[in-house]
Amino acid sequence: xxxxxxVQGSLLKKVLExxxxxxxxxxxxxxxxxxxxxxxxxxxxxxxALLLRSEGFEHYRCDRNLSMGMNLNNMAKMLRCAGNEDIIxxxxxxxSDTVTFMFESPNQDKIADFExxxxxxxxxxxxxxxxxxxxxxxxxxxxxxxxxxxxxxIGDTVIISVTKEGVKFSTAGDIxxxxxxxxxxxxxxxxxxxxxxxxxxxxxxxxxxxxxxSFTKASPLSDQxxxxxxxxxxxxxxxxxxxxxxxxFYLAPKIEEDEEMKS
Amino acid sequence: xxxxxxVQGSLLKKVLExxxxxxxxxxxxxxxxxxxxxxxxxxxxxxxALLLRSEGFEHYRCDRNLSMGMNLNNMAKMLRCAGNEDIIxxxxxxxSDTVTFMFESPNQDKIADFExxxxxxxxxxxxxxxxxxxxxxxxxxxxxxxxxxxxxxIGDTVIISVTKEGVKFSTAGDIxxxxxxxxxxxxxxxxxxxxxxxxxxxxxxxxxxxxxxSFTKASPLSDQxxxxxxxxxxxxxxxxxxxxxxxxFYLAPKIEEDEEMKS
DNA sequence: ACCTCTCGTT
DNA sequence: AACGAGAGGT
Numbered sequence: 077x078x079x080x081x082x083v084q085g086s087l088l089k090k091v092l093e094x095x096x097x098x099x100x101x102x103x104x105x106x107x108x109x110x111x112x113x114x115x116x117x118x119x120x121x122x123x124x125a126l127l128l129r130s131e132g133f134e135h136y137r138c139d140r141n142l143s144m145g146m147n148l149n150n151m152a153k154m155l156r157c158a159g160n161e162d163i164i165x166x167x168x169x170x171x172s173d174t175v176t177f178m179f180e181s182p183n184q185d186k187i188a189d190f191e192x193x194x195x196x197x198x199x200x201x202x203x204x205x206x207x208x209x210x211x212x213x214x215x216x217x218x219x220x221x222x223x224x225x226x227x228x229x230i231g232d233t234v235i236i237s238v239t240k241e242g243v244k245f246s247t248a249g250d251i252x253x254x255x256x257x258x259x260x261x262x263x264x265x266x267x268x269x270x271x272x273x274x275x276x277x278x279x280x281x282x283x284x285x286x287x288x289x290s291f292t293k294a295s296p297l298s299d300q301x302x303x304x305x306x307x308x309x310x311x312x313x314x315x316x317x318x319x320x321x322x323x324x325f326y327l328a329p330k331i332e333e334d335e336e337m338k339s
Numbered sequence: 340x341x342x343x344x345x346v347q348g349s350l351l352k353k354v355l356e357x358x359x360x361x362x363x364x365x366x367x368x369x370x371x372x373x374x375x376x377x378x379x380x381x382x383x384x385x386x387x388a389l390l391l392r393s394e395g396f397e398h399y400r401c402d403r404n405l406s407m408g409m410n411l412n413n414m415a416k417m418l419r420c421a422g423n424e425d426i427i428x429x430x431x432x433x434x435s436d437t438v439t440f441m442f443e444s445p446n447q448d449k450i451a452d453f454e455x456x457x458x459x460x461x462x463x464x465x466x467x468x469x470x471x472x473x474x475x476x477x478x479x480x481x482x483x484x485x486x487x488x489x490x491x492x493i494g495d496t497v498i499i500s501v502t503k504e505g506v507k508f509s510t511a512g513d514i515x516x517x518x519x520x521x522x523x524x525x526x527x528x529x530x531x532x533x534x535x536x537x538x539x540x541x542x543x544x545x546x547x548x549x550x551x552x553s554f555t556k557a558s559p560l561s562d563q564x565x566x567x568x569x570x571x572x573x574x575x576x577x578x579x580x581x582x583x584x585x586x587x588f589y590l591a592p593k594i595e596e597d598e599e600m601k602s
Numbered sequence: 603a604c605c606t607c608t609c610g611t612t
Numbered sequence: 613a614a615c616g617a618g619a620g621g622t
Contacts, residue, residue, distance in 0.1 A: 150514040157489035157517065161603085174515070185524050185534065186482070190493070192515040360613090481605095 078168040081135035085164030092152040094294035123326040132320030145197035154190040209304040210279040211238035217301040221292035228285040237280040268299035281329040291325040341431040344398035348427030355415040357557035386589040395583030408460035417453040472567040473542040474501035480564040484555035491548040500543040531562035544592040554588040
């Protein structure tokens with residue numbers, strides 16, 4: 077028996093909007109720790125890891141670990157039927173092949189329940205080691221989103237270069253080139269406007285903008301985004317989910333063309 | 340000679356937006372009583388009945404009964420040219436094959452007149468008897484609209500079930516099922532938020548969501564909608580037009596599948 | 603915070 | 613033409 081009651085239901089709605097265009101089917105894993113998901117995108121290039129800790133739920137009952145395979149498009153369709161102020165409860169009976177989403181309007185006048193079929197999905201759950209990163213950039217998520225969107229109208233890839241003064245996003249395409257530099261800025265009126273760079277050593281890596289633009293769909297979840305970079309490691313683009321956990325996107329850097337030739 | 344002056348011209352604009360995707364051509368009937376329309380939708384499944392009483396007009400002159408056939412898309416095109424604050428006057432000369440819409444801006448600085456060709460439309464005018472209904476639900480029009488829209492992302496039909504505690508909207512589709520229950524609620528801060536159920540006996544009927552979603556285009560006309568249900572009778576979905584009359588939509592229930600087989 | 607309106611997109 | 617996203621207003 078599973079029963080997870082989330083007062084701020086809009087969080088779950090946003091989580092699904094954030095990952096549904098990257099991942100079509102995935103297993104949600106429930107344990108005492110929380111409600112989590114790990115999945116590769118459909119082209120097996122990027123990885124999404126979601127964690128919503130049990131303490132973030134008003135009520136969290138999970139009698140035994142459960143892995144529920146869901147079609148994220150169908151799940152998103154149902155969650156779109158919840159109001160932004162609704163309380164969302166996720167329910168599943170042991171051994172059942174369905175999951176129920178219950179939506180309660182703030183004044184309790186409207187109660188909706190949506191039942192969805194589960195599916196069998198085989199997925200290897202990767203252990204993701206905690207790594208040290210050469211550079212960690214924290215910046216406003218809206219700004220990062222705007223930059224990726226803007227650059228993708230010029231080129232297909234973005235080179236992210238971090239020095240301790242700032243972070244530079246560069247691209248090149250048929251019509252020209254573009255560079256956007258964001259300076260570190262800690263002394264800002266509102267903390268959510270800050271751009272903070274923690275750098276061990278300069279780093280410069282190249283990524284496909286297509287995936288970056290998918291990642292930024294998570295922007296509504298958090299005012300800030302954290303970008304963790306190291307040579308040889310996938311970049312981690314992380315959005316906090318208020319008081320509950322995070323969504324992390326992993327993407328391997330593009331190898332420089334000359335190195336690509338060597339291999 | 341016909342001359343109808345409507346101070347709150349936006350009402351007529353909204354009326355047209357409400358019915359133009361259901362009905363393409365229709366006769367507007369003018370008499371001493373008022374300005375009215377009755378038409379089947381293009382697939383002859385739903386019926387629209389509009390009444391704007393003569394008392395609702397600032398000036399109402401209708402020398403003799405007149406039936407004016409109009410293309411509602413063209414009429415809507417013209418009315419869209421009126422500002423929301425404009426006073427609209429509808430004029431027609433006896434025997435003329437055109438109608439004129441005159442728009443006066445609130446400060447009288449702008450006066451526009453649009454002349455539109457009338458068309459011959461043969462329509463049988465049905466007498467619609469006043470019936471007793473097993474259940475009448477009054478609820479916020481925006482909520483009804485949202486429910487129909489949400490359910491149509493899951494299934495094609497809605498089952499509306501009324502008990503004295505509340506009204507339930509249900510659907511089923513490939514990806515799952517959905518039930519939305521609205522409780523009766525008379526004791527609400529604002530009367531337009533109330534949900535009121537007058538029930539003689541429980542009733543449960545099935546309707547095509549496609550039409551319901553067309554009906555809800557009339558939501559801008561009124562904060563509340565009235566849904567009148569009886570077995571064997573078409574549902575009536577009614578929106579009041581402020582101080583003037585109403586738009587009513589009629590739709591026959593779907594017959595249960597097993598009964599359909601018999602026939 | 604919610605809703606409306608406008609704009610851009612499919 | 614209809615829908616969805618974004619911005620601005622209440």
